[in-house]
Amino acid sequence: MNPVHNPEVDGKKSIYNGQPSKWAATWREYKKCRYLFLLLAPVLMWYAVFAYGPMYGIQLAFKDFRIMDGIWGSPWVGFKHFEFLFFQSPDFLRILKNTIIISFLHILIGFPAPIILALLINEIRSGAFKRVAQSLTYLPHFFSWVILSGILITLLSPSSGVVNYLLQLVGLESVYFLGDPNHFRSTLVISAIWKEVGWGTIIYLAALAGVQPEMYEAAVMDGASRWRQTLSITLPTIMPVIVLMFILRIGNVLDAGFDQILNLYSPATYSVADILDTYVYRVGLQNFQFSMTTAVGLFKNVIAFALVLATNYMAKRFGQQGLF
Template sequence: MRQQQPAPQAATGTTAGLANAGSKKARPSVWKEYVKTRYLFLLLAPVLIWYAIFAYGPIYGIQLAFKQYQIMDGISGSPWVGFDNFKYLFEASPDFWKVLSNTLRLSLYHIVFGFPAPIILALLFNEIRFNAFKRITQTLTYLPHFLSWVVLSGILFIILSPSTGVVNFLMQKVGIEPIYFLGNGHYFRFTLVVSSIWKEVGWGTIIYLAALASIDPQQYEAAIMDGASRWKQTLHITLPGLLPAIAIMFILRIGGILDAGFDQVLNLYTPGVYSVADIIDTYVYRMGLTQMQFSLTTAVGLFKNVIAFALVLMTNFFVKRAGQEGLL
């Protein structure tokens, strides 16, 4: 009598179980992978140490926003005052709402005029077919990014001087009266926005040029075969390919809406334009370092970070609702 063979289903299940068990047994643990690549983590150690000291270490000082800081007692020994610093900031401070308004207005100008600038420049670079000219122009637009605002402010004071500046000299040649761009409140914000765009527009194109390089060339070839013009190729291929990068950069930019450029403003503003140029960061600098109101300025910094965090989450939500990839 023939011996009955085991059911194929049972054999298959047993074989799959043994295979899974073998794969689980052979798969190395995560910690073994860390040990295996420990030398790479040594290379990463300086960055981690820097963040631990300068990014996470100062979080200990946030408690100053809820204390009345006394130098002799230190942070831990200073008395708690609850939300008194915030109440003074929002109710009794004579300058806070003014500097908040200046900050929001400057940031709005930077977003409206400065945010599209690197996108437009990247699209223009993408249309250049002469590689040597393209490399030269890219290098020239990158260079101002590597100059500090201390250097650039000196250059701007020279070329925008109402008496000896080259800009006002050319304006006088065409019959326009000299303008004190850095001393007149009506023109100071305009000068800030234009100089900021000039400094950072080339550096900002790097991300968008990388996004353009990732677009499949076959899409352009198919569009050419269909008779699409350069404008239609840009509208239906290039811009959709840039949208993920634009969405991420927009989220980050909205998160920094209360940062209106401390280095730039500090080096360019003068007492004559304080009413339009004094922003939150210069207010913190003045109140914290010159008047030693450390608790009040810590409260301002905490307020800024909470607002920035909320704006990032909100913008990320709307960007994802619009069909784009967000940060979270």
Template structure:
């Protein structure tokens, strides 16, 4: 049993620790002031909207407001699963497209970063890095217009090359068999260069003495990459993989909305576009809030699962 003296000692230690923490905050207050805009942004745009989650359990009446609308319990969730044909097809599309993004899109910046790291001609390296970054700064509205022009079955440059090779033109954005492929490849093209930044920073932190020792031992460049480079950046890969798995239910709203059309709804309609179409266009706010809440709960579960698996594999997780 704890004596009164030990309890007082613990309380004194806690007070001392709290006091030292506040002293650190006060001493570095200028740094926390720099952090303040980011914190405010998260509070206003990420935590503030959580107030609206209650819409998922209400029948929203626009003239009554959120607080005045009647509670309906789980009615919207029951409706969500009762329209099984359309909802589960949308779920299937979301998971398939997101799975393709993970399988093909997640390794792409890692591979490109490794290639950049092996380049020895600095001028060429800087030019290619800058070119690979550029698509990230263009919105999907602009890129959708470019892709529509380039991939047009009648006047597009890509189909012109395909016809020169003796093949029939392909309607990449209107054929359900090609749309997902086009979606994933265009997503990689847009974000692969930007995604290399974190990996290049991780590569820059590797101790060069490791490579010198490997050269002395007679290791080839490939063996150096396999046994030194990749293991050294594996913690960064693990953390980004966890975050990507957490976004499994996000298949790219901006991209899909700007590229899809009624001809490919069967393979392209995802949860986010469904929420936009039904929630905004048809003003079914409560139902689509329930759909969004379901999506976020699944994403949270996926983060916990991925973090657990990564830690079991011997890497450091997020928590």
């Protein structure tokens, strides 16, 4: 009679195939790394409290929320808020268009910027100069947009700003960068790159540190130039990291930079700068329409989730590792 397949889970060998069972092997790995999981516990608790706990409030998108009745006591209204948002709101299409345009400008111009900067810093041979360059490019990241917006407003002022003063010196007219809808989006993108490009190079510099020097030495012996080495060795080696960061960035495609825009825009630029997040801020916090803003947030999350799945699928189709 054939033995029944009943693998043991205490680390002994399975009587079915003479090999340790899958669950026993997994349990041994968990026991071996138990102290690492203990270090991971605070991170898991943070996500449980601040990321998954608030998902309880998603039901507000399908209710007519009343503060005195609370979440449970508020009546269900189904897809009423989504119907208003998609078919009746006079501002939604304009706001969605602004969000998509600004986000894709950030991706198109801002995503390659830290990769290019990391490649340039990696070519610096002087250790002292490299550290100084890294520190200077990291520095703006540690300032909030409240501080940086004040600096930008001063620098870009059409009457007393340094930038417009330099433009006038070369015979050009002053430009109202933060008040002219034709220049506001480009100002947003450039200032965002200035703030985050240095910080974004950290992960790429770490990936570049893992490139084996022997590969460059072999390329030099074959007569490859620095440009050819970059194209044939450096970029292919760090491509998995680039793909991973791109997938994560696509997941935030509807996050166009709330802090930055809130501190820099004005009624004169609402037509090109008003995005979903600023709409949520005005309608939700100032007009107390919490159900409507929850519907907007849920819409953003669903789109982001779908984009992550699609981008991950395309990455794997083209031979990259992807997220999962």
